[in-house]
Amino acid sequence: MKIGILGATGYTGHELIRILRGHSEAEIVYLGSSGSAGQKIADIYPGLNEIVDNNLESDQEVPEEIEVLFCALPHGITAGRAEKYLDRQIKVIDLGADFRLKDKNIYEAWYKTSHASPHLLAEAVYGIPELNRAEIAGKRLIANPGCYPTATQLALVPLLKDKLLKSDSIIVDAKSGVSGAGRGTNLGVHFSEVNENFKAYGVATHRHTPEIEQELSKAAGEDILINFTPHLVPMTRGILTTIYASAAEGVEEGDLLQSWQTVYADEQFVHQMPGGEWPQTKYAYGSNHVFMQLKLDKRTGRVILVAALDNLVKGASGQAVQNMNILFGLPEETGLKTNGMWP
Numbered sequence: 001m002k003i004g005i006l007g008a009t010g011y012t013g014h015e016l017i018r019i020l021r022g023h024s025e026a027e028i029v030y031l032g033s034s035g036s037a038g039q040k041i042a043d044i045y046p047g048l049n050e051i052v053d054n055n056l057e058s059d060q061e062v063p064e065e066i067e068v069l070f071c072a073l074p075h076g077i078t079a080g081r082a083e084k085y086l087d088r089q090i091k092v093i094d095l096g097a098d099f100r101l102k103d104k105n106i107y108e109a110w111y112k113t114s115h116a117s118p119h120l121l122a123e124a125v126y127g128i129p130e131l132n133r134a135e136i137a138g139k140r141l142i143a144n145p146g147c148y149p150t151a152t153q154l155a156l157v158p159l160l161k162d163k164l165l166k167s168d169s170i171i172v173d174a175k176s177g178v179s180g181a182g183r184g185t186n187l188g189v190h191f192s193e194v195n196e197n198f199k200a201y202g203v204a205t206h207r208h209t210p211e212i213e214q215e216l217s218k219a220a221g222e223d224i225l226i227n228f229t230p231h232l233v234p235m236t237r238g239i240l241t242t243i244y245a246s247a248a249e250g251v252e253e254g255d256l257l258q259s260w261q262t263v264y265a266d267e268q269f270v271h272q273m274p275g276g277e278w279p280q281t282k283y284a285y286g287s288n289h290v291f292m293q294l295k296l297d298k299r300t301g302r303v304i305l306v307a308a309l310d311n312l313v314k315g316a317s318g319q320a321v322q323n324m325n326i327l328f329g330l331p332e333e334t335g336l337k338t339n340g341m342w343p
């Protein structure tokens, strides 16, 4: 497959390059850049020197031969360009949020900008393969989910589908490494502000809230609202999400575990941890794997669910490659077989 990447100089762009170099069917033929065209990618990331010799090209001139284009761009840019790529039979995988929300008004309210191609929203497929593999196959426009939403939905969707939770009781307490904010600098990710520090942000206002609610509502068959509180942790990669929800009447811990088991037993990237073990971000570091555990606290009737993944892999570029593999009928694990780094 001939592959192009827009936003190649960003963190998810670099992660796409890293993963696709280990992909037996992928050939990166185009790295598009708005700010660094004419340079080599190794000028930006000297660690790639003598490993990847692609030049960065203008992001306005996607070559004819491209079959799949990863758009690893800030929100709002892909929406204005996707149609021209689709018209050329290029499959588009958007790592940003432009096509994740189905309702243009909700997008515009949370992203505080108008949507450039609302007519494509219905066609775009929200791509978490473990939850909607059949919808992804054969499509041409994939909305690759956000990192917090991936972890949260993998934990909650089976339980909501099986009506095992009180749907008005969900609290998502999530923590992310700093690479989740991308490579562009701002004061909030400055070393001195992040190191030896731990803070909540986007409280009751984070744009992943409607994305998670949309997909949980679909699973539950009813409107769901959540409390979602993200936190920034002084580490480079990783998402750990801790979710609290009341169990439905009469539900036992075994019912909850069975629900996960039914959906994930044959999945190669989603792992229910052995009893007594709890997820750690480092289990997933650098890999497309997700680790999950749950417990029903019988004293309170609340279920506590924990999921850990790497925001740049299963939370972004790894999942994007997994989606590409499905689009092209390849084994889903192609290019993604590696386990996490330890320690």
Ligand SMILES: NC(=O)C1=CN([C@@H]2O[C@H](COP(=O)(O)OP(=O)(O)OC[C@H]3O[C@@H](n4cnc5c(N)ncnc54)[C@H](OP(=O)(O)O)[C@@H]3O)[C@@H](O)[C@H]2O)C=CC1
Pocket (backbone or CB within 6 Å): 006, 007, 008, 009, 010, 011, 012, 013, 032, 033, 034, 035, 036, 059, 071, 072, 073, 074, 075, 077, 095, 096, 097, 145, 146, 147, 179, 180, 181, 182, 183, 184, 311, 312, 315, 316
């Ligand atoms: N970081 C993460 O963990 C995750 C990120 N995402 C999403 O993936 C997308 C890419 O994220 P990430 O790689 O972290 O972001 P970065 O900020 O690291 O990189 C984005 C890249 O986009 C390019 N770009 C093009 N136009 C613009 C513009 N107007 N302003 C700024 N950059 C521009 C830049 O490359 P150039 O100058 O070469 O064009 C830049 O390097 C975003 O939509 C993000 O929300 C999703 C899940 C997780």
Ligand SMILES: CC(=O)N[C@@H](CCC(=O)OP(=O)(O)O)C(=O)O
Pocket (backbone or CB within 6 Å): 095, 096, 097, 145, 146, 147, 148, 176, 177, 178, 179, 180, 181, 182, 208, 230, 232
């Ligand atoms: C730590 C950090 O800043 N994380 C990012 C989320 C990254 C992500 O998932 O990106 P999308 O914007 O594509 O959904 C944030 O909270 O904005």
